[in-house]
Amino acid sequence: MVTKEYQNLKFQLPYQQAMYYCSLLLEDHSWPWMEELEVLPHLKAEDLSRFAPLMLSRAFLECYTAGNIERNEAECMIQHIEDVFFKDADPICQPLFPSQHLTNRVVKLERGLNYFYAKEGLNPSDENSALVHYIQVHRDDFALNVKLQLFALISKQPTFHQLRSVEQLGYITVLMQRNDSGIRGVQFIIQSAVKGPGHIDLRVEAFLKMFESKFYEMTYDEFKKNVNALIDMKLEKHKNLREESRFFCREISDGTLKFDRREAEIGALRQLKQQELIDFFNEHIKVGAPRKKTLSVRVYGSRHLSDYTSDKSDTVQPHSIQVDDIFRFRRSQPLYGSFKGVFGQVKL
Known part of the structure; x- marks a missing residue:
């Protein structure tokens, strides 16, 4: 039974495969x-x-x-x-x-570099390709967390509208936050049968360039409306004991132990200035930002295998690194410090 479950993993959807490779690239253990x-x-x-x-x-x-x-x-x-x-x-x-004692260590991507990892889909009968375009931002910090959350909230609908509705790149088109043991970032997840991952990656970059002007043009009232919407989301009580337990267990397993996270992040939101959000975007998200760190994981379906061959043979652009061996890459990279053990033993 266990063997069969493992064998069935090759039939995962391409976007699930891309997310799996992304975790394998980032998580040391x-x-x-x-x-x-x-x-x-x-x-x-x-x-x-x-x-x-x-x-x-x-x-x-x-x-x-x-x-x-x-x-x-x-x-x-x-x-x-x-x-x-x-x-x-x-x-x-x-x-x-x-x-x-075990630690949770995550690869610390280098500022100003774009990393790429490409792989053929595991299921040869699946025509779909997938992209995970991940932007690594910061180690868990209340002030930075709310800026990332606010950016994700503001850009989520425009991302879906442009890449899914207008350009029709793929039925699965998602912008979401990512948290790897307290290391925060944002990721675009797109699965497509019409375009290969290399093309989709370029469209994600094009979207961010287009969104930049709209982000700058946001009025103060729009900014406050989004801030208040995020505060209201954080003020919602846990729906049941399972949801509440999941929150506390995540804090324990990550080692962050910030059980007052909601209250602290609401406080940070109420003090947040619009210019601080713009500065955050310019430093961590904006295309070409000198401190930006990205990792693009591309899974090529059967319809785009010719793209896989051509993309792999393309000349690597400046400030870009093609990752061919996941484990050689992991061994060569610095790691973020683990939150495990930082605060000692805590009794609730």
Whole structure:
């Protein structure tokens, strides 16, 4: 069953493949599913029986409780688990050594460079191609977060209108924020049967150039309207316990531990000036900005394989880097520091 699930990954939609490659390029602790698939046929029952005690020989517990439970009850539950794991007469495991604690590290793209990664689609019968055009912006920071969120809010509808409705590049056309373990950015995701990823990438750049003038021409009233709309979105309560738990668990898993994020970002929004948003755009988003960092992941469907060959053979433009080997690229790049462990242990 597990083998079949891995084999079915090649039938993912092209935009899902592009997002997968983007994560593989950026996340230091990530492994390709094809390597895992290659290992599966060699696993035996005795391998798993030997692995279980090894896995539990040393452990680190990170716990979160939610719902109709008092604080002292939650603490007692966790204390009992810790006693069974670590303090029993015959403890299941020992604590991790400090050097064994996992971290979430993300590739730090170099300012002023455009990175490209191209790959043929895994499903030869799928004609669609896909592009993920990712702009890496900053490490988690309340003031920068709200500027990025506001840009995404303002540009989301114009992106869909221009690239989907007017140019009809593809049925799937999305502009959304991206958060990799606290490293923030924005990404254009487009899947198309009519144009290859190289052409779509050029249209994304053309859209940003066109949008630049509209962004500058935005009136103060329009600016405040968007700010207030974002504040209203942040003031909405979690719809259910699962949604609330997902928020807190994300803060814990990323290591950011900013449980007052909503209140702090609302405060930053209320102090935000329109010129600060324009300066943010000019520094991080504007085409040709000296500090801008982009990564374009292109997946070529069967209809655009000739484009794949020609795009790969094109002369690399100045300030552009063609990535051919994901893991060689990752090994050669600096990494952002992990938020894991920065604040020490926190009790809720």
